[in-house]
Amino acid sequence: MNIYVSNLSFIVRDEDLREFFVEYGEVSSARVITDKATGRSRGFGFVEMPDDEAARKAIKELDGGTVDGRAIKVTEARPREEKSNNRSYASKW
DNA sequence: GTTGAGCGTT
Numbered sequence: 747m748n749i750y751v752s753n754l755s756f757i758v759r760d761e762d763l764r765e766f767f768v769e770y771g772e773v774s775s776a777r778v779i780t781d782k783a784t785g786r787s788r789g790f791g792f793v794e795m796p797d798d799e800a801a802r803k804a805i806k807e808l809d810g811g812t813v814d815g816r817a818i819k820v821t822e823a824r825p826r827e828e829k830s831n832n833r834s835y836a837s838k839w
Numbered sequence: 840g841t842t843g844a845g846c847g848t849t
Contacts, residue, residue: 750846779847792847816843824846 747801748823752790754778755814760791767793770807771800792823 751763764776778791795801809820 748846752845753843756842777847788845788847789843790845790847819845821846826847 747795747798748826749793749795749801749805750790750821750823751793751808752819752821753816754787754789754791754818755816756787756789757814758787758791763791763793766808766813767795767804770804771795771797 749767754763758778760776760778763778764773767773767776772795773793774796775794776791777793779788780786781788793804795804805820805822808818810817811820812818
């Protein structure tokens with residue numbers, strides 16, 4: 747399950763984001779989106795977890811949680827590959 | 840040195 751994390755602190759990096767989620771389950775990949783111009787964090791990121799139950803638990807526990815004095819928002823990510831072929835959605839079938 | 844709604848590359 748792809749997870750979208752926003753309202754992050756600017757000091758949070760992708761590895762930090764991973765550490766937040768591995769606490770609730772296995773994390774296949776974690777990325778904090780950094781600004782290409784400044785190289786700093788944009789304040790949001792994405793986490794991919796193979797276990798949906800662990801992902802939902804992580805969302806439930808981490809959403810609204812306080813990190814670095816700021817309440818982060820954790821929700822399910824929207825599909826990124828909308829312009830790709832139809833096989834992007836064929837994984838469930 | 841700064842700031843604050845949002846959905847990212849291979």
